[in-house]
Amino acid sequence: MMKLHGSLVSPFVRHCRIALSQEDLAFEFIEVDYDTSAKNSPTKKVPYLVDGDLLLSDSRTILKYAREKAGKSYLEDIQDFELFEIANTMIDSAINLFLLENNGLTPDKVPYLARQQLRIDDGLKELNRRIDPSNGIQSDGVVRCVCFIDWAVFRKRISIEGLDNLIQLKTIAAKDSVIATTAPDA
Numbered sequence: 001m002m003k004l005h006g007s008l009v010s011p012f013v014r015h016c017r018i019a020l021s022q023e024d025l026a027f028e029f030i031e032v033d034y035d036t037s038a039k040n041s042p043t044k045k046v047p048y049l050v051d052g053d054l055l056l057s058d059s060r061t062i063l064k065y066a067r068e069k070a071g072k073s074y075l076e077d078i079q080d081f082e083l084f085e086i087a088n089t090m091i092d093s094a095i096n097l098f099l100l101e102n103n104g105l106t107p108d109k110v111p112y113l114a115r116q117q118l119r120i121d122d123g124l125k126e127l128n129r130r131i132d133p134s135n136g137i138q139s140d141g142v143v144r145c146v147c148f149i150d151w152a153v154f155r156k157r158i159s160i161e162g163l164d165n166l167i168q169l170k171t172i173a174a175k176d177s178v179i180a181t182t183a184p185d186a
């Protein structure tokens with residue numbers, strides 16, 4: 001059986017858990033700490049997936065593997081791919097800020113971190129402009145946004161006050177059983 005390694009709170013790991021469950025692919029979830037991912041993954045990050053001899057060390061290769069194993073396409077629509085990548089860049093920036101803060105580095109001290117923060121602030125407005133909650137959560141671009149928003153709100157990294165489409169998206173996500181059971185506060 002496939003083994004997905006990660007942490008329960010990580011937005012990248014969550015997206016993989018959602019896709020594997022949506023596609024009814026049997027997998028074992030193995031919780032790992034930083035030391036274990038540093039030893040077992042070439043990128044030293046989570047998630048990583050092991051299926052027999054195959055090791056996939058990025059959520060995006062894992063997602064492609066899961067969707068295509070189930071006979072589906074992966075990020076085929078260019079606008080959905082763009083949405084996915086904007087949200088993905090925002091998660092990377094937010095995680096970097098979060099981890100560096102634990103090392104005492106903050107945007108008021110490091111100009112490049114202020115740029116990372118701006119990417120998140122402006123990116124939220126862009127996600128709000130691009131997302132139409134009346135379409136539901138039908139694509140990996142939108143799932144990526146849900147994973148970002150839920151994690152960033154949970155970790156108190158962002159506020160979505162006044163961003164009505166993001167507020168509605170969060171509400172819809174909380175009603176979807178597969179998505180809700182993987183939430184960081186589940």
Ligand SMILES: N[C@@H](CCC(=O)N[C@@H](CS)C(=O)NCC(=O)O)C(=O)O
Nearest residue numbers: 010011012044045046047058059060
């Ligand atoms: N591009 C990677 C990013 C994964 C990532 O940043 N994971 C974080 C946890 S949320 C991590 O393991 N960070 C450890 C580190 O940066 O050393 C993916 O999509 O899987």
